[in-house]
Amino acid sequence: MKIATWxxxxxxxxxxxxxxxxxxxxxxxxxxxxxxxxxxxFPQADLQVAGYYSAFSGQKTYNGVAxxxxxxxxxxxxxxxxFADEQKRVIAATINGVRVVCVYIPNGQSLDxxxxxxxxxxxxxxxxxxxxxxxxYPKLVLLGDFNIAPEDRDxxxxxxxxxxxxVSAPERTAFQGLLQLGLRDSFRxxxxxxxxxxxxxxxxxxxxRNMGLRIDHILISEQxxxxxxxxxxxxxxxxxxxxxxxxPVVAEIQNP
DNA sequence: ATGGCTTCATAGTGAAGA
Numbered sequence: 635m636k637i638a639t640w641x642x643x644x645x646x647x648x649x650x651x652x653x654x655x656x657x658x659x660x661x662x663x664x665x666x667x668x669x670x671x672x673x674x675x676f677p678q679a680d681l682q683v684a685g686y687y688s689a690f691s692g693q694k695t696y697n698g699v700a701x702x703x704x705x706x707x708x709x710x711x712x713x714x715x716x717f718a719d720e721q722k723r724v725i726a727a728t729i730n731g732v733r734v735v736c737v738y739i740p741n742g743q744s745l746d747x748x749x750x751x752x753x754x755x756x757x758x759x760x761x762x763x764x765x766x767x768x769x770x771y772p773k774l775v776l777l778g779d780f781n782i783a784p785e786d787r788d789x790x791x792x793x794x795x796x797x798x799x800x801v802s803a804p805e806r807t808a809f810q811g812l813l814q815l816g817l818r819d820s821f822r823x824x825x826x827x828x829x830x831x832x833x834x835x836x837x838x839x840x841x842x843r844n845m846g847l848r849i850d851h852i853l854i855s856e857q858x859x860x861x862x863x864x865x866x867x868x869x870x871x872x873x874x875x876x877x878x879x880x881x882p883v884v885a886e887i888q889n890p
Numbered sequence: 891a892t893g894g895c896t897t898c899a900t901a902g903t904g905a906a907g908a
Contacts, residue, residue: 644897670898670906695898696906741908744892749906781908800908826897833908836895847908879896879908 635730635887637663639777639850640871641738641833641880645669645698647877648885649677651871656684659868661884662704663729665736667779669698676700691722699725699736699778717759724760727769732858732890733771734764735764737778742799750799753781757808761815768815768855773890776817779880782809784819788848790829802848817853820865820885832867833880841872852885 638661638732642648645666656664664686669676671692681688681702692698699722701707707727713723726735737760742753768774782805786792795801813819821830831846838845855860865885872881 647897657897668897741906743908798908835908838894840895849908876896 635665635667635732636884637734637775637777637852637887638882638884639665639667639736639779639852640882641667641779641850641878643668643878643880645671645677645700646675647846647876648791649680651877653680653684655868655871655882656686656749659884664704665704665734665777666700667698667738668738669700670695671698689725689727689804691725693722696706697722697738699723699738701725701727701729701734701736701842703727703729706731709748709779713754714759717756717763719756723756728771730890732887733767733774735767735774735775735776737776737780739778739780739782741781744799745797745802754804754808757805757811761808761811764812764815768817772855772857774817774855775852775858776812776854777883779849780809780851781849782806783847783849784809784851787828787867788831790845790847791832800847812853816856818856818862819860820852820854820859820862821848821867821883823859826866830867833857834872836879850880850883852883854885854887858887858890861890862886863888
């Protein structure tokens with residue numbers, strides 16, 4: 635099973651990129667973030683033509699998540715249970731016996747922002763929910779836009795970013811807390827090129843200069859990690875005209 | 891240099907992203 639995460643930064647704008655990418659890449663399960671589309675506008679028919687079932691939870695302007703799958707999805711769950719949240723940031727489903735949890739973790743804006751407090755509360759709620767979920771589903775994948783660069787090697791300028799949102803100690807501690815539930819960062823299971831990132835600012839010619847951050851992740855439970863044979867960042871779509879600022883991350887799990 | 895782009899909701903600019 636090949637499983638991917640991609641923050642498309644508007645599915646309406648990026649639908650063609652997604653379609654072309656799916657033609658070129660035989661991915662079984664694709665998790666999307668920042669679709670920025672109400673459910674009524676979700677391009678379900680187009681994706682069906684491309685060979686995918688879909689489950690989605692969207693809203694106007696902001697947020698929005700979706701799971702695409704070549705095989706049917708069951709037990710679809712939207713949002714974190716018992717955590718009231720207007721923002722559409724979570725969708726989960728079971729696919730071929732694997733629990734897939736797609737997340738768009740809040741950005742946080744800045745350390746002195748209310749949005750940062752929201753991010754930390756959100757991460758705590760995610761942690762508590764997944765502690766139960768992973769017991770129910772030993773085969774679990776948690777993937778999406780985490781808005782956290784876990785280590786200094788995951789960003790281009792650790793000194794300049796020190797203490798900033800996306801790299802602050804409480805955010806990194808929360809990330810480690812997720813790993814301690816029995817999840818592995820699939821990207822780090824393998825040898826990777828230095829300066830590997832998944833997001834680059836639209837400004838400053840950041841992509842060309844590789845001024846990026848690795849904030850999109852695929853975390854997999856120990857049981858699945860035994861069968862994980864690769865995890866790669868695909869920079870190809872970031873080179874297209876009018877790209878998303880994020881690029882897909884793809885993991886392959888053999889006979890999960 | 892807290893900007894630099896891009897998107898969305900607007901119908902001028904402003905918010906938000908990361």
